Amino acid sequence: MLVLHETETAEALKWDELTNAIERMFRSHCVTPVRHHHEVEVPGEAAATLLLMPAWVPGDYIGIKLLSVFPDNHLRGLPAIYGSYLLSSGKTGKMLAVVDGGELTARRTAATSALAAGYLAREDASQLLVVGTGRLSLNLIQAHSTIRPIKSVRIWGRNPANAEKTAADAREMGFDATACTDLEAATREADIISCATLSNEPLVHGAWLKPGAHLDLIGAFKPTMRESDDEAVRRATIFVDTREGAMSEAGDILQPLKAGIIRETDIKADLFDLAAGRHRGRTANHEITLFKSVGAALEDLAGAILAYEAVTARFKSET
Template structure:
């Protein structure tokens, strides 16, 4: 069985290529995608412990994939990353293991490209200005993936910690775009054509009253019912799409909270990536429509990316 490290994963998954590969995966029939399982791991010494996430998916006659991710907040005290993940790829015909793949690199690439895939159907074709809200590890991958489908002229980065935003901006100097760090979030939201959020916020950052007609909003960071990146007004003004209905309606606070308080109904979610890719038509109804995509992550995205890695990285 091969072991494929992070550098090889990144090299095997160019953003444009992975976007197209995910499009094909969401068009396909027969894939099986159970909801991910969450397990809390106690620390007998009294520490914070951790969370284990297990995400399986398979295509009969194709491959089986299992991603295991551990989230341990106290790891920073030990000089270790808080999030560690591995991906196991198996042959679905025999069950034989084919590769174990760096799960963090795989997740970064597929998450950015899933959002870019949605934006290819939902963001205005003439979109020129992109705003990245958040400056964590996902931020540069979201920016580069979105840029692969729309070629933005100006890219702005906002973060509560300006130094982290500046560090992200420095990594983007090779892009054919104007790169700027901004401090006024409201002004940046009002000016943007596309907004991507990848934060751990529990309070809304994007306000619906700030959005101008035609904006596309991409919400990535909130992965529990308690997390919010946009307020109810944003959801009410937008045409709402998700990566998968089952996952988003159960786990995403940006949907769970407004549905719970009556600001939104599940029936108002227009569709998911399966709908977008299988119809394969530009889904924006007009240039004035506000669109919103909520991502919580799908095991199908991991499986598709892992297959591409295994095909590209020679033994």
């Protein structure tokens, strides 16, 4: 059985290949049961979340991700997300690989956002704003830069020191990146705003979005969590990764639905529709688009298969 740790997983998941693999999986006959989503008490701290996400392609592969999210881990200098992905044969059930779940999740999440941006962001989008300084921030910069001609990156975080550190890391990767403290000003200038936080309150206001902006919301993954306000969904054309996920977990969608700000019919398409060509995505340069992602098990399966096949192919070529 193959065991891929964090570095090996990252090396096996090249951005363009991963984005393409996820797009193909959205076009496939992948089976994705509703994921298990459990709240876990942590005495004296914010509650954690335990996620179990199964998916399979009949006769091909079966996979399940076990993931934990501990929001207060930043107080200990630890990542918020830990987990593992178990990949098995869809013909025999034989265990094939254990893939680092944290790295897989971070990379497939960023790649899915980039996939959506390929349909929804303006083709000339060059100014990227990343809201949040966690593990995903650098991945989002890299992934979006494979899809659009990103020339400059602004990074905002609640802790300015963390934003400065993330910007420095991005510059080491060759990006023109700077930290910012004025979120409103940075949002008003950005072509793509990518939010990856664990916020329970809106951070990005719809009034700040310029014509043609693309708002990418990926951090809040519970009905009680939110990264955008009512004006953002009111002004934008709304897209989601999966309708089922959005209608059960996405606070950025569910809260304005409950308040009567939007209707379910205002969700124009999900990634199944976009990948299959049932919706063209962005229709005008001045249009404001919003993509809400809560994560889908088929994205993990696509990444795990890609990593497994890439590493086994390399082993075969070396022997």
